[in-house]
Amino acid sequence: MKNILIIGTVVGLLAGTAARAEDLTFAVAGPMTGPLATIGDQFKQGAQAAADAINAKGGVLGRQVKLQFEDDQCDPKQAVSVANRIVANGIQFVDGHACSGSSIPASAVYAESGTLMMSPASSNPLLTDDAASQGWMNIMRLYTRDDAQGAFIGPWIAKQYAGKNVAILHDKSAYGQGIANAVRASINENNLKEIMFEGINAGEKDYNALVTKLKDAKADVVYFGGYHPEAGLILRQAAEQNYKFQLIMPDSIASPEFWQVAGPAGEGTMFVFPSDPQSKPEAKDAVAKIETGGFKPEGFTLFSYAVIQAFAQGIERAGSDDPIKVAEALKNGQSIDTVVGTVTFDEKGDLKNASYDINRWSDGKYAPIAQ
Numbered sequence: 001m002k003n004i005l006i007i008g009t010v011v012g013l014l015a016g017t018a019a020r021a022e023d024l025t026f027a028v029a030g031p032m033t034g035p036l037a038t039i040g041d042q043f044k045q046g047a048q049a050a051a052d053a054i055n056a057k058g059g060v061l062g063r064q065v066k067l068q069f070e071d072d073q074c075d076p077k078q079a080v081s082v083a084n085r086i087v088a089n090g091i092q093f094v095d096g097h098a099c100s101g102s103s104i105p106a107s108a109v110y111a112e113s114g115t116l117m118m119s120p121a122s123s124n125p126l127l128t129d130d131a132a133s134q135g136w137m138n139i140m141r142l143y144t145r146d147d148a149q150g151a152f153i154g155p156w157i158a159k160q161y162a163g164k165n166v167a168i169l170h171d172k173s174a175y176g177q178g179i180a181n182a183v184r185a186s187i188n189e190n191n192l193k194e195i196m197f198e199g200i201n202a203g204e205k206d207y208n209a210l211v212t213k214l215k216d217a218k219a220d221v222v223y224f225g226g227y228h229p230e231a232g233l234i235l236r237q238a239a240e241q242n243y244k245f246q247l248i249m250p251d252s253i254a255s256p257e258f259w260q261v262a263g264p265a266g267e268g269t270m271f272v273f274p275s276d277p278q279s280k281p282e283a284k285d286a287v288a289k290i291e292t293g294g295f296k297p298e299g300f301t302l303f304s305y306a307v308i309q310a311f312a313q314g315i316e317r318a319g320s321d322d323p324i325k326v327a328e329a330l331k332n333g334q335s336i337d338t339v340v341g342t343v344t345f346d347e348k349g350d351l352k353n354a355s356y357d358i359n360r361w362s363d364g365k366y367a368p369i370a371q
Contacts, residue, residue, distance in 0.1 A: 024059070024321060025066045026051070026311060027086045028304070029079070029096030029106070030121075032071035035203070035229050038255045038299070039098050039121065044069055045295045046120070046304030047095050049286060050312075050339075060312045061319075072106070074099035083109035092116060092323045095307040098300070100124035101174035111136040116323035118142055118310060118349075120303035123149065123251070124178040128348040138327045140349030142307050142338075143300075144274055144356070146179040149250060152356045153272045154186020156371070157223065157248065164220040167196040169210075171226035176202075179250045180225030195219060202230055211238045214245065221246045228253045231269075232261025239265040246270070254299040259364045269361040276357055276368065277302040277340040286339045306338035313337070 028047045032040035051065040059065060068091060072079040079102035086094060087109060094110060094117040097103040103122035110117040111131065119127065119141040131139035157166065166187065170180035177199065184197060195217055200210060211234065214222060222245050224231055231253055238245065249271040259266050277283050283302055290297045297305075313336050314326040331349060335342045344352045357368040 022063050023066045024063045024093075024315070025068055025091050026093045026095055026308060027068045027070055027091045029070040029072055029082050029086065029094055029102075030098040031074040032069060034073040034075075036074050036098070036227060038257045039074075040071065041295075042255075042297075042299045042301040043096065043098065043120065043304040045290060045293075046297065046301040046306075047308050049290050049297075050305040050308035053286065053289070054308070054312050060315050065308070065312065070096070072097055072102050074102050076101050076105045079103070079106040080109060082106065086110075087113040087115055092321065093311050093326075094118070095120060095304055095311070097122065099173065099175055100127060100178060103127050104130070104174060107131060107136070107139045111139060114138060114323055116140070116311070116327050118307045120307045121300045122175070124174050126174070126178070128350050132348045137331075137349075138323055140327065140330070140345060142310055142340075142343065142351065143303055144354040145350060146175075146182045146250075148354055149179060149272055149356065150182025150186045153248070153358070154183050155190045156358065157183070157221070158187045158190035158192040161221050161246075162192065165195045165218050166192060166221045166223065167214055167217065167219040168194045169196075169222060169224045169226070170199050171202040171224075171230060172199040173202065173226070175252070176225035176227070178225070180223065183223050183225070200226070200230065202226065204230075205233065206237070207234045208237050208241070210234065211241055211243060214238075215241060215243045219245050221248065223248045225250060226252065228255055228258035229261055232258055232263075232266065235262045235265040235269070248272075251299075253361075254359070254366070256296075256298070256364070259361065262361075266361050267363070270369070271359050271361075271366075272356050273359055274303075274340070274357075275355040277306075280339070280341055282337070282341055283339040302339045306340045306343070309338045310336050310343075 030040040030043040070082045083106040098121045100122040170176040247269045314330040318325040318329040359366045
């Protein structure tokens with residue numbers, strides 16, 4: 001009888017292990033701590049809401065979705081360490097990373113292991129361009145590219161501010177410098193020449209010398225490729241010098257933390273962001289569910305949600321959790337239904353036909369402006 005009990009216990013344990021092994025684990029990698037932790041929180045909230053919704057409907061091919069969260073602090077070295085840990089843990093799908101400077105080095109780790117990486121935020125073209133040039137099929141993004149964003153906002157700036165003094169700044173990161181270069185090229189093509197193009201050191205607390213330089217140059221408009229902590233400080237310190245300019249930025253300041261840093265000095269700041277997914281009919285239920293939990297699905301929240309949806313639909317379409325087969329299934333020209341709308345990927349793994357809004361901050365909130 002004792003032996004029968006032991007055998008029964010072992011069989012039960014093995015069955016439990018097998019059941020757990022049937023779970024589909026996706027990693028969510030981004031800045032969960034540090035100055036850009038709001039982006040990491042958006043990733044977490046979106047991915048978890050998507051996993052919960054998928055699991056409530058029976059999972060993916062009968063398997064439940066589990067998430068593992070990883071913190072890279074938007075630091076390239078930490079991103080590589082995170083990528084190696086994800087691969088070592090046998091996880092084959094990654095919703096991440098956030099910053100292009102993290103995604104690009106991490107992508108080499110995933111490419112070598114065959115892990116499918118899909119970023120919901122990284123916009124530097126090199127992420128997918130380099131992957132395609134090296135034959136990596138498993139590096140994708142469910143977000144827009146800097147060159148596309150630059151091509152959108154550049155002509156608008158050139159027309160709107162013709163005859164004005166336009167300065168372009170960046171934070172020297174892959175993301176910030178990449179988008180600044182794209183905007184510079186675009187406005188130049190539209191017959192507007194910047195009066196200044198230079199990088200700043202992210203993380204500093206005193207930008208008064210920079211503000212003075214902009215003031216002396218009589219900059220009317222400043223395009224800044226960077227993030228909200230530096231943008232907010234620059235605006236506040238400019239206000240202290242009684243100097244006001246029109247700040248225009250990329251998508252990085254779609255976060256309430258921008259206003260917390262800038263305060264009233266942020267009034268009128270404009271930025272480009274993919275057409276607001278929160279207003280799409282496909283996002284209605286997801287937005288309501290996330291807001292019920294006390295979180296507003298701004299910024300990259302719904303893009304992270306959409307990556308989990310894309311993984312699930314790709315696995316179902318491929319009939320397999322083999323990452324390469326899933327990538328092929330997602331890039332075969334068929335559309336994917338997500339909370340950010342119906343999306344289609346090209347052969348590089350980039351989104352086709354992205355659309356944008358120009359948003360304006362006012363009194364702590366932002367909304368699209370008429371173009």
